[in-house]
Amino acid sequence: MNTLAEENYLKSIYHLSLNAESVSTNQLAALLSTSAASVTDMLKKLADKQLINYARYQGVSLTPAGEKIALHIIRKHRLWEFFLVEKLDFKWDEVHEMAEEMEHISSTELIDRLDKFMGYPKYDPHGDPIPDSKGNFKVHELKPVSMVAVNECGIISGVRDHSPAFLQYLEKQQLTIGKKIQVAEIIEYDHSMILQAGNNRIHISREVANNLLIAV
Amino acid sequence: MNTLAEENYLKSIYHLSLNAESVSTNQLAALLSTSAASVTDMLKKLADKQLINYARYQGVSLTPAGEKIALHIIRKHRLWEFFLVEKLDFKWDEVHEMAEEMEHISSTELIDRLDKFMGYPKYDPHGDPIPDSKGNFKVHELKPVSMVAVNECGIISGVRDHSPAFLQYLEKQQLTIGKKIQVAEIIEYDHSMILQAGNNRIHISREVANNLLIAV
DNA sequence: TAAAAAATTTAGACTTGTCTAAAAAATATT
DNA sequence: AATATTTTTTAGACAAGTCTAAATTTTTTA
Ligand SMILES: [Mn+2]
Ligand SMILES: [Mn+2]
Ligand SMILES: [Mn+2]
Ligand SMILES: [Mn+2]
Numbered sequence: 001m002n003t004l005a006e007e008n009y010l011k012s013i014y015h016l017s018l019n020a021e022s023v024s025t026n027q028l029a030a031l032l033s034t035s036a037a038s039v040t041d042m043l044k045k046l047a048d049k050q051l052i053n054y055a056r057y058q059g060v061s062l063t064p065a066g067e068k069i070a071l072h073i074i075r076k077h078r079l080w081e082f083f084l085v086e087k088l089d090f091k092w093d094e095v096h097e098m099a100e101e102m103e104h105i106s107s108t109e110l111i112d113r114l115d116k117f118m119g120y121p122k123y124d125p126h127g128d129p130i131p132d133s134k135g136n137f138k139v140h141e142l143k144p145v146s147m148v149a150v151n152e153c154g155i156i157s158g159v160r161d162h163s164p165a166f167l168q169y170l171e172k173q174q175l176t177i178g179k180k181i182q183v184a185e186i187i188e189y190d191h192s193m194i195l196q197a198g199n200n201r202i203h204i205s206r207e208v209a210n211n212l213l214i215a216v
Numbered sequence: 217m218n219t220l221a222e223e224n225y226l227k228s229i230y231h232l233s234l235n236a237e238s239v240s241t242n243q244l245a246a247l248l249s250t251s252a253a254s255v256t257d258m259l260k261k262l263a264d265k266q267l268i269n270y271a272r273y274q275g276v277s278l279t280p281a282g283e284k285i286a287l288h289i290i291r292k293h294r295l296w297e298f299f300l301v302e303k304l305d306f307k308w309d310e311v312h313e314m315a316e317e318m319e320h321i322s323s324t325e326l327i328d329r330l331d332k333f334m335g336y337p338k339y340d341p342h343g344d345p346i347p348d349s350k351g352n353f354k355v356h357e358l359k360p361v362s363m364v365a366v367n368e369c370g371i372i373s374g375v376r377d378h379s380p381a382f383l384q385y386l387e388k389q390q391l392t393i394g395k396k397i398q399v400a401e402i403i404e405y406d407h408s409m410i411l412q413a414g415n416n417r418i419h420i421s422r423e424v425a426n427n428l429l430i431a432v
Numbered sequence: 433t434a435a436a437a438a439a440t441t442t443a444g445a446c447t448t449g450t451c452t453a454a455a456a457a458a459t460a461t462t
Numbered sequence: 463a464a465t466a467t468t469t470t471t472t473a474g475a476c477a478a479g480t481c482t483a484a485a486t487t488t489t490t491t492a
Contacts (some may be wrong), residue, residue, distance in 0.1 A: 005449065025470055038450055040471055045448090057457060057470060088329040098323050101298040107314050221479065241440055254480055256441055261478090273440060273487060 002049075004104050007073050008032065009042050010051060011103075013062055014070035022059035048107040070133040076111050077103035078124035078131075083114060092125040092176075093167035108133075126167075127158030127177050127213065145183070145193065145216065146209035153182045154214035161211040173202050175212065218265075220229070220320050223289050224248065225258050225321075226267060229278055230286035238275035253266035287351040292327050293319035294340035294347075299330060301341040308341040308392075324349075342383075343374030343393050344428065359432065361409065362425035369398045370430030377427040389418050390429065 002010070012031050016023040025043070029036045047054040051066035062070060080102040084095040105111075112133050113120075122138070124130055129137040142158050156179045158165065170176060174197065184201060185194040191206035206214070218226070228247045232239040240257070245252045263270040267282035278286060296318040300311040321327075328349055331337075338354070340346055345353040358374050370396045375382065386392065390413065400417060401410040407422035420428070 026468090034449095035451060036470065037452080037472080041449075084326070088326070088333055089328070098321070098326055100320050101323075105314070105317050107317075109315055110300070110304070113306070117304055119433075219478075242438090250479095251481060252440060253442080253482080257479075 001106060002051075002069065005042065006049075006051075007051070007069070007104055009039075009046060010062065010066055010070045011077075013060060013074045014067065014074065015050065017061060022061050024059050028060075053076065068135055071131045072108075073103050075131040075133075075135070076105065078128060079111060079114055079118070079121070081124045081126070082118055082121050082130070083091055086118060086121075091167075091171065093164040093171065095125065096162060096164075121176075125177070126162055127156075135140065140215055142213040144210050145181075145195070145204070145212045145214055146206060148216065149184045150183050150186055152216060153180065154216040155180050156212065157215040158213035160213060166208075166211060169208070170212070174200065174206070175202065175204075181214065217322060218267075218285065221258065221309045222262065222265075222267075223285070223320055225255075225262060226278065226282055226286045227289045227293075229268065229276060230283065230290065233277060233363035238277050240275050252302040264424075284351055287347045288324075289319050291347040291349075291351070292321065294344060295327060295330055295334070295337070297340045297342070298334055298337050298346070302334060302337075307383075307387065309380040309387065311341065312378060312380075337391075341393070342378055343372075356431055360426050361397075361411070361420070361428045361430055362407070364380065364421060364430065366399050368432060369396065370432040371396050372428065374429035375427055376429060382424075382427060384430055385424070386428070389420070390416065391418065391420075397430065 009028070012028055013023050016027050016031065025036050025039045028034075028039045028043075032039070043052065043054050043060055046052045046066070050063055051069065052062055053062050054060045060082070077099045080099045081095045084090040084098060085092060090098075115133070120132075121130055127142075131137040131138055140157060144160065145154075148154060154175055156175055158177070159170070169210055175181070175195075180203075182196040183193055184196040187193070191209070193204055193206075193209050195202045195204060225244070225248070228244055229239050232243050232247065240335070241252050241255045244250075244255045244259075248255070259268065259270050259276055262268045262282070266279055266284065268276050268278055270276045293315045296315045297311045300306040300314060301308060306314075331349070334349075337346055343358075345355055347353040356373060360376065361370075364370060372391055372393055374393070375386070395413055396415075397418075398411040398412040399409055403409070407425075409420055409422075409425050411418045411420060
């Protein structure tokens with residue numbers, strides 16, 4: 001099988017690939033908090049194993065085999081996050097680091113039984129889709145609140161920033177997954193927004209609106 | 217913190233220490249399926265960290281700090297085994313290898329919440345005691361069935377051999393943890409025994425009797 | 433108690449994954 | 463198009479953990 005380091009690289013390549021065809025050495029170095037030289041070393045290794053398409057200076061993408069592994073790690077990560085929140089009562093801002101370790105537990109049988117134990121959840125605590133045992137998942141069409149017009153409604157369904165600081169802020173404003181909101185007003189000056197959620201009016205900055213995703 | 221390899225060494229030293237004052241390099245090499253030379257290297261490292269008492273050629277024992285870490289790993293191992301059997305319906309012979317990985321998940325908060333989630337179990341699926349969050353546990357007084365006299369009764373409460381083969385054999389004979397049995401007969405010739413369990417008479421070899429533990 | 437056997441340690445090497453510094457290639461700027 | 467800047471790769475080094483083979487120490491046996 002693959003080492004922990006290899007798994008983390010494959011997962012990172014997958015995540016970065018969502019925003020672009022090909023992923024650069026520096027992007028990976030930044031995401032993995034490592035040096036570009038280390039990334040190059042690992043890319044050679046993953047290319048040897050046929051898990052990535054790689055040519056010097058050309059950037060990198062996952063092969064089907066690499067993508068399959070990446071999706072399996074992501075499945076494990078999100079299922080463990082769901083477990084931690086739903087069964088062990090952790091908050092959504094507390095689970096990422098733990099899941100970062102747990103995603104490397106190797107047994108597939110274990111993760112399939114965990115999935116069953118929790119009733120085959122479709123989304124993790126942050127609204128991200130959980131791939132099934134075959135790697136399939138549905139992405140729901142989301143857009144940042146910042147793109148929503150005045151008076152439009154939607155359900156909070158995801159975040160772009162997974163940092164504890166942002167998640168804690170949303171929790172405090174009661175802007176959590178599943179909540180129905182309406183854009184009440186847009187302040188032209190700084191592009192901040194006032195949201196109506198039930199009886200509450202919540203004023204959020206442009207930055208927050210950019211990182212909060214809703215289904216309309 | 218400590219590496220995965222260090223944790224496995226500390227746990228092995230703890231287990232071997234139960235049968236003797238001091239643990240030898242070769243005992244560790246055998247248990248960890250590694251070379252004696254590798255063991256010596258690691259012992260130097262653990263001694264530097266003050267986790268073991270070690271002098272060349274003299275064998276090794278845990279310091280209080282080392283024992284505390286060992287007990288914490290064992291706590292995690294046994295709680296995850298309990299989880300796998302009680303919540304995910306694995307059989308008692310299937311969980312050891314998975315727990316061998318899971319015991320290295322670092323979060324203490326996680327393991328304390330898992331403990332709570334399962335109702336603070338005192339024994340793992342093999343009858344071994346689970347240390348509490350302070351490292352305390354009660355060992356119940358057990359003896360091998362081979363030491364039990366004819367007509368004496370007892371409750372099956374543990375095993376000396378944790379191999380899947382032995383556990384599967386016991387399962388098949390319905391000799392599982394918690395079952396009440398009586399020694400019906402001892403065959404002098406080969407020291408095999410006939411056990412009475414409810415309406416069943418079960419004939420077990422001397423070797424099996426040696427590895428099956430009961431509370432009398 | 434001296435030789436033989438067993439246990440343990442040391443020496444030297446290898447792999448994995450990382451690093452910094454320097455070289456090379458690609459891209460952007462004048 | 464030539465030069466400057468950025469990106470990426472290579473070179474060389476290091477720590478962790480492992481190995482085999484050889485040396486050393488302890489224990490057993492004669
Ligand atoms: Mn990870
Ligand atoms: Mn998540
Ligand atoms: Mn382990
Ligand atoms: Mn056990």
